[in-house]
Amino acid sequence: MQILETDIKITALPALSDNYIWVLASNKMNSAYVVDPGDAKPVLNWLNTEQLPLKGILITHHHADHVGGVNKLLNHCNVPVFGPKDCPARCVTHPLEEGDIIECLGLQLSVLLVPGHTLDHIAYFSGPHNDQSPILFSGDTLFAGGCGRLFEGTAEQMYVSLEKLSSLPDQTRVFCGHEYTISNLLFAKAVEPDNQDIQSRIKTDKTRLGRGIPTLPSTIGIEKLTNPFLRVEEPVVASSILSMTDENCDEPIRIFGALRRWKDNF
Numbered sequence: 001m002q003i004l005e006t007d008i009k010i011t012a013l014p015a016l017s018d019n020y021i022w023v024l025a026s027n028k029m030n031s032a033y034v035v036d037p038g039d040a041k042p043v044l045n046w047l048n049t050e051q052l053p054l055k056g057i058l059i060t061h062h063h064a065d066h067v068g069g070v071n072k073l074l075n076h077c078n079v080p081v082f083g084p085k086d087c088p089a090r091c092v093t094h095p096l097e098e099g100d101i102i103e104c105l106g107l108q109l110s111v112l113l114v115p116g117h118t119l120d121h122i123a124y125f126s127g128p129h130n131d132q133s134p135i136l137f138s139g140d141t142l143f144a145g146g147c148g149r150l151f152e153g154t155a156e157q158m159y160v161s162l163e164k165l166s167s168l169p170d171q172t173r174v175f176c177g178h179e180y181t182i183s184n185l186l187f188a189k190a191v192e193p194d195n196q197d198i199q200s201r202i203k204t205d206k207t208r209l210g211r212g213i214p215t216l217p218s219t220i221g222i223e224k225l226t227n228p229f230l231r232v233e234e235p236v237v238a239s240s241i242l243s244m245t246d247e248n249c250d251e252p253i254r255i256f257g258a259l260r261r262w263k264d265n266f
Contacts, residue, residue, distance in 0.1 A: 007130070008105050010175070012214050013042040018179045019065050020216065022137060026105045031055040033104050035124070035137050036177055040069030044076060056104065059083030059092060060139025061121040066177060067091055084120035096122060107135070114141040114165065116158025117148030125168060134172040136220070138165065143176045144218040145184030145201070147229040149264065155257035159232075166230045170221030181205050181215035187266045188228045191240045191259070197225040232256045 007028045013021040015038050022035040023046060032052045036059060037043050047054055054077040059067055061084065070081060070091040082102055083092035096102070098113040107126040114123050117140045124137040140148035141158070142165050150158055185202045192198060201222070205215040224230050231237050232255040241249050241258045249255045 015039040036066040037069040038065040040072035057081045061118045062087045062089040084122045087120045114161035116153040116161045119152045136174050138176045140177050144181040159253050159256045168220050172220040173217040175217045191228040
């Protein structure tokens, strides 16, 4: 699937079991960049088909399904690898931290530190470009309808990270790392069974998948209406949590932690 900018094309490359590798490309600039290549093969096939040279690799975090294809790509293309400053994966050549900005095909990508799923996790955000809406590559921090598991970070860290992302403009398009949308939305429906936005989104996204179209990108605005992890201050979400646990869930961070544990066992 391709999402067209004025002069930039963003393509979703399905990889592994449910990953998306994102390719940003410009025929005008004769260049392509790739985000989170967990597998080199689909990237190399795409580059060969499009006849575009790879100019750089962007990494959000160190998990193998996001960096597994980097070394093979580097065997074919000597390009910079941008990634978290404290990334355990040794493939990063250009370490980044909060507030850094890199230029990619004319886009100014700001680096946001968003720990929780992993401690090194970053996201890439670009504001409006050529009258097109902003872009967010969120890796495994913010999913369509959900968020990543807490493999290394704490619930408080993930809550703060998601608050940071939810403060971005509502029209920001969210390009995340996995096709988890339907399972996430089914959980969202369990949390908010009367939320009509969730029910409508499930129907729409099931139709898209049935036609072989990714459910992504989402938008920050859509997530704020349908993603329970961005809605922990909504009374109905708090009420659902209280009905499921005896824990003291009297503040948003505690509600978030209980919600994440519920999703882990859903």
